[in-house]
Amino acid sequence: MSEVQYGFCGNYGSWEEALQHSRGYDDPAILEKVKHALLKVKSGESVYERDSVLFDEVQYSYPLLTYLLFIASENRQRLSILDFGGSLGSSYFQCRKFMRHLRKLKWNIVEQKHYVECGRERFQDDVLKFYDRIEECCNAESPDVILLSGVFQCLENPYEVLSEVMGYEFEYIIFDRTPFINQPDRITVQRVPPEIYESSYPIWFFNYDRFHNFFNDRYELIDETDSFEKDQLEDGVHSQSKVMLFRRL
Template sequence: MVDGFYGDFATWSEALKYSNGYNNPAILEKVKSAVLKVKSGEAVYERDSVLFDQIEYSYPLLTYLLYIALANGNKLNVMDFGGSLGTSYFQCRNFLTHLKSLKWNVVEQKHFVQCGKKYIEGDHLKFYDHMEACIKAERPNVLLISGVLQYLENPYQILQEMLGYGLEYIIIDRTLFIDKPDRLTVQIVPPSIYSASYPAWFFNLNRFLTSFTNQYNEVDSTDSFEYCRLDDGVLAQSSIILFKRKS
């Protein structure tokens, strides 16, 4: 079967039967190898372990981050949930080095955190294995959720936990939405990246936005460069959305 998104599964456990999940150690090793090349200057940019000759900037993301920094005395303190080994940090850092203060904190699975602390961590980039530990240590002013909610078994439950921390700003990035009810698929990763498959959600945008209405206002949103079609032709469009906590 070629790479792409397949099926409409009733449960996470059912989708898991047709996938091999994230636990393949080869995934971490490939990501680590790519990120180390970016950190050392041997490569320019990495996304999903793939190296690029030039950085594919997300200008909406940069705009939101700089807007938040400006509103906080030119200080930016990011909690990057599911941020791999710092992909978004390395993507954005060239536009953020002039800030008075820059802290970028990745919250990830323990094996990613262990690898990040040993090989990647630096003055601006730190790694934590739980949101609460990150918040206590760093007091971030923005939560970045980029390309991760769709790969969680209970995304709305985790999202409510995140909202409960009450961070001033939240950015939703690289999240694919459909105009149909939420749908659970299996994603087959292109072999050129690595051999893997895992469950993947597509969220109904209106339902997703209702999760924020009690605590946050939507400041801005725009479609991003990523989109795809599911196996039955349904179009999924990636969006980036900025929320600000209500007073």
């Protein structure tokens, strides 16, 4: 592995092989950096965090906001979100300014155990809650929508997880910051520049047609648009991330 090359590298035959060339998502450096950044957002010292990096202004995902407010309008200004892999509340802190008028807002995060423990200790309140499992969250809050923002590509078996998600029959599914290429699905390793945090982990890039075909007759695509993220893999392959809203048929 090169010590100076960062970005998306390799074309691995399996997730396990990619893990052998990376640190993986359990790397404690990631949680620590995210925690410290989001505590500054929570306290008002900073206005926005993404992937542990602090920004001077909020970089809104306006399609995501539009989708969430549309769903709330369909549900008498009430919204219960299951934010799958939602870290310590990155999307919540990004969107909360535009959700304050809602009659009811519940933002529920399902995450790895160490994120849940940290979230319950440092971030949880009447709106923002943390859970270990989808089932636990659904039993407690009956979410209207499941959000997968920048996380579907980080799962070892994404289509197995998606099949499980669809089994819960959420009314809506939102994908945000999900990368697609005009090639078969591909596993790479993302090497993070040390100024963010020193880590590396496997990442999927998805074939657009295969992804859409997976929904078959169970969900319909209501809307999709490009997100701000575009990337280039080490061999010159380009990817474009998407924001998508699906509704159950």
